[in-house]
Amino acid sequence: MTRALSASTVSKLCTSRAVSAVFLRHLEARFCIVMCPRKRALLPLSGFLNRVWLGAGDQSTEQRPLPAWRWLRTAAAARDHSRFGSTSPAVMEKISTDAFPLTTHSSEKQETVCIFGTGDFGRSLGLKMLQCGYSVVFGSRTPQRSSLLPNGAEVMSYSDAAQKSDIIIIAIHREHYDFLTELTDVLNGKILVDVSNNLKINQYPESNAEYLAQLVPGTHVVKAFNTVSAWALQSGALDASRQVFICGNDSKAKQRVMDVVRSLGLTPLDKGSLVAANEIENYPLQLFPMWKFPFYLSAVLCVFFFLYCVIREVIFPYVYEKRDRTFRLPISIPNRVFPIAALTLLALVYLPGVIAAILQLYRGTKYRRFPDWLDHWMLCRKQLGLIALGFAFLHVLYTLVIPIRYYVRWTWNNRTATQSKLGYLTLILCTAHTLVYGGKRFLNPSNLVWYLPSAYVIALIIPCTVLVIKFILVLPCIDKTLMRIRQGWERNPKYSESALNGKTDI
Numbered sequence: 424m425t426r427a428l429s430a431s432t433v434s435k436l437c438t439s440r441a442v443s444a445v446f447l448r449h450l451e452a453r454f455c456i457v458m459c460p461r462k463r464a465l466l467p468l469s470g471f472l473n474r475v476w477l478g479a480g481d482q483s484t485e486q487r488p489l490p491a492w493r494w495l496r497t498a499a500a501a502r503d504h505s506r507f508g509s510t511s512p513a514v515m516e517k518i519s520t521d522a523f524p525l526t527t528h529s530s531e532k533q534e535t536v537c538i539f540g541t542g543d544f545g546r547s548l549g550l551k552m553l554q555c556g557y558s559v560v561f562g563s564r565t566p567q568r569s570s571l572l573p574n575g576a577e578v579m580s581y582s583d584a585a586q587k588s589d590i591i592i593i594a595i596h597r598e599h600y601d602f603l604t605e606l607t608d609v610l611n612g613k614i615l616v617d618v619s620n621n622l623k624i625n626q627y628p629e630s631n632a633e634y635l636a637q638l639v640p641g642t643h644v645v646k647a648f649n650t651v652s653a654w655a656l657q658s659g660a661l662d663a664s665r666q667v668f669i670c671g672n673d674s675k676a677k678q679r680v681m682d683v684v685r686s687l688g689l690t691p692l693d694k695g696s697l698v699a700a701n702e703i704e705n706y707p708l709q710l711f712p713m714w715k716f717p718f719y720l721s722a723v724l725c726v727f728f729f730l731y732c733v734i735r736e737v738i739f740p741y742v743y744e745k746r747d748r749t750f751r752l753p754i755s756i757p758n759r760v761f762p763i764a765a766l767t768l769l770a771l772v773y774l775p776g777v778i779a780a781i782l783q784l785y786r787g788t789k790y791r792r793f794p795d796w797l798d799h800w801m802l803c804r805k806q807l808g809l810i811a812l813g814f815a816f817l818h819v820l821y822t823l824v825i826p827i828r829y830y831v832r833w834t835w836n837n838r839t840a841t842q843s844k845l846g847y848l849t850l851i852l853c854t855a856h857t858l859v860y861g862g863k864r865f866l867n868p869s870n871l872v873w874y875l876p877s878a879y880v881i882a883l884i885i886p887c888t889v890l891v892i893k894f895i896l897v898l899p900c901i902d903k904t905l906m907r908i909r910q911g912w913e914r915n916p917k918y919s920e921s922a923l924n925g926k927t928d929i
């Protein structure tokens with residue numbers, strides 16, 4: 424069998440045995456770059472690897488990709504007693520003829536894909552497919568009147584078009600699906616790709632894809648493409664997300680749609696059975712899902728510190744000295760709140776990392792899932808960092824407005840927070856800046872207002888905690904253990920063993 428290998432089917436095989444197994448099964452990767460320095464670590468994966476090509480991720484070992492069985496055979500030979508070494512030559516022969524040639528060009532004739540609906544999305548997807556070498560046939564209510572269709576595409580009635588291909592993309596709004604029942608016979612056994620979205624979250628009791636599956640039984644419905652906009656397809660999706668969430672009950676149908684997605688230069692992400700369609704259909708309606716938590720958190724921080732400063736700097740002077748300090752409200756207090764929020768958020772970018780390190784040290788393995796809250800927090804770090812940068816920038820602007828230029832130089836350092844080490848440097852500099860700003864006043868009891876310390880003292884709690892823990896974690900004795908865990912060493916390997924057998928929640 425000859426099959427072409429597109430660049431997007433290349434995946435990285437990481438050191439984690441359990442994760443790799445899940446990963447391979449999930450993505451059905453055809454070519455893997457092995458990031459693991461010890462070939463032997465791949466032996467437990469031989470069951471999954473028999474049709475995969477492996478290439479070395481590091482420069483020290485083979486440069487040329489090899490069929491996995493060859494890797495495994497040399498690895499097994501190196502280990503003396505081998506499972507793979509005892510594989511009969513006949514089996515080896517069979518596996519090798521099944522392996523795919525490593526080429527980026529397909530000599531196969533591309534298949535025909537049918538698209539129902541000649542609206543914005545259908546046309547954009549059709550154009551993209553034509554560009555990628557597919558033959559495209561449109562189904563339309565009014566084939567003779569359809570205009571603006573991409574050159575090279577055919578257009579015909581829905582029933583005629585359906586006969587031209589096994590894969591039919593339904594680029595029609597759910598409200599108009601009814602007519603598909605009349606086509607039940609011609610659609611029987613075909614793959615229907617539901618791309619539809621709704622106007623509201625959970626607009627219908629069942630997802631559009633499940634509705635389609637009920638409407639036309641005998642077809643294999645696959646949900647895909649709904650998070651890709653017509654505009655992104657036309658403009659090359661360079662800046663838009665390349666991820667295409669896929670779900671469906673028939674794994675072969677899903678696989679074929681995933682192949683189409685890959686050949687369009689997009690990345691399929693298998694979300695499981697059609698039950699997941701509801702979630703996938705809600706994605707486009709959730710505005711910036713990863714920004715929600717950082718946004719609310721920064722809002723809460725700002726409000727809290729603003730009120731805190733108002734109590735200390737406006738209400739207190741008014742109550743005790745009858746002095747009107749409301750002029751501080753528009754600039755001076757916000758300019759206190761912004762750096763505090765920036766510093767706290769920056770510290771919160773690094774806090775989950777140290778918590779994760781402590782958890783890994785405690786568990787003695789990296790092959791166990793972090794709790795959901797920590798996972799989510801880790802995923803939001805980029806957003807937290809960007810908001811922190813925004814606040815730091817506002818602080819600079821405000822500082823220029825009220826000409827206290829003394830600490831501008833320090834806050835500019837925030838702009839460089841792109842990598843872990845630079846980020847920590849920024850955190851240290853900003854914390855130092857805050858300490859310098861507070862100076863001796865921090866610990867002076869006369870600085871307490873209604874027993875409330877200065878807002879900067881509170882702002883320093885989280886950054887200092889993070890820095891102290893980080894300092895402890897980089898002590899050589901702890902750092903060494905942590906590095907080993909992160910390279911795959913386990914204090915108690917039973918977790919990954921059972922994960923491989925599907926017993927844990929990895």
Ligand SMILES: NC(=O)C1=CN([C@@H]2O[C@H](COP(=O)(O)OP(=O)(O)OC[C@H]3O[C@@H](n4cnc5c(N)ncnc54)[C@H](OP(=O)(O)O)[C@@H]3O)[C@@H](O)[C@H]2O)C=CC1
Binds near residue numbers: 542543545651
């Ligand atoms: N636009 C976008 O960016 C995206 C759209 N989608 C989804 O793609 C699907 C199509 O969207 P879009 O192309 O924008 O919509 P349009 O309204 O532009 O096109 C819908 C097409 O459906 C066909 N159709 C079939 N039956 C009917 C009917 N009774 N009344 C009206 N039209 C009918 C028509 O084609 P004809 O006249 O040839 O029969 C029409 O052109 C929707 O489900 C949408 O949620 C998903 C992701 C992004």
Ligand SMILES: [Fe+3]
Binds near residue numbers: 831
């Ligand atoms: Fe400052």
